[in-house]
């Protein structure tokens with residue numbers, strides 16, 4: 063079998079069929095993507111990166127993500143849509159070129175219309191360095207990541223282990239956005255995560271949180287458990303990036319309210335083929351090359367992760383009876399209003 067090139071984004075006849083039959087009437091003309099990674103593989107300064115976990119995906123297929131590439135992917139997968147974005151660097155593990163990442167992002171975001179960037183941060187950055195970077199780049203918030211946890215544990219760390227309070231206080235002071243990919247095996251169902259997002263959002267009311275990947279609920283159970291406690295937090299939003307199970311979207315829409323949910327792509331994940339699948343209390347990326355399923359009885363091809371996510375966003379909305387106005391807000395208006403609520407840093 064020929065090696066699969068995940069960077070080959072040209073639609074197959076299967077992709078085109080899924081778009082035309084299932085998705086073209088769901089995705090509105092204007093789309094705001096709140097979760098796009100813009101980066102260079104060169105910003106990963108790990109001397110052993112060629113044998114590391116990103117060599118076989120990012121390093122091999124998407125080593126340089128420009129604004130033009132993001133536009134090209136969207137024009138291919140969602141033809142004719144007018145795109146705006148909230149973008150941020152890729153959080154390569156230490157050592158990572160943070161300044162290079164944030165400055166590159168600023169140059170790329172400037173090519174887009176009505177788009178904005180978030181600064182990649184690690185807990186060691188003090189207020190002076192952060193404010194200088196915000197001033198230099200024009201970024202409107204922060205992208206922390208669990209790889210940078212001060213505990214050294216990227217799996218079970220708490221929010222403040224990688225987004226310390228002194229940085230949240232900066233977001234609060236200037237009304238900035240924090241794009242939060244929460245950690246821990248139970249994700250948003252974890253007691254400490256629920257407690258942390260409740261007290262942090264209350265203590266710092268002007269910081270605006272986006273909990274990525276449906277609060278990292280790739281299946282329904284995690285957000286089902288947490289929703290009653292976090293649904294009325296006025297400064298917390300959610301993005302749908304790479305969640306491909308419709309029951310997770312249903313639980314999010316019904317649990318926290320559709321007016322808090324925004325489309326995100328997590329590109330360059332979206333154009334890769336496969337699906338994030340959930341089972342038990344687990345979830346993982348199923349790709350054309352990492353399974354041994356017998357598929358002779360059906361069309362064995364996989365479509366873009368993006369299309370699996372859009373299918374889930376559409377079918378997960380059946381229970382709430384998504385109106386056209388809600389659909390436009392989900393894909394555009396809610397994100398536009400959130401980004402517009404942040405004043406440029408000066």
Ligand SMILES: [Zn+2]
Pocket residue numbers: 097099328
């Ligand atoms: Zn991401």
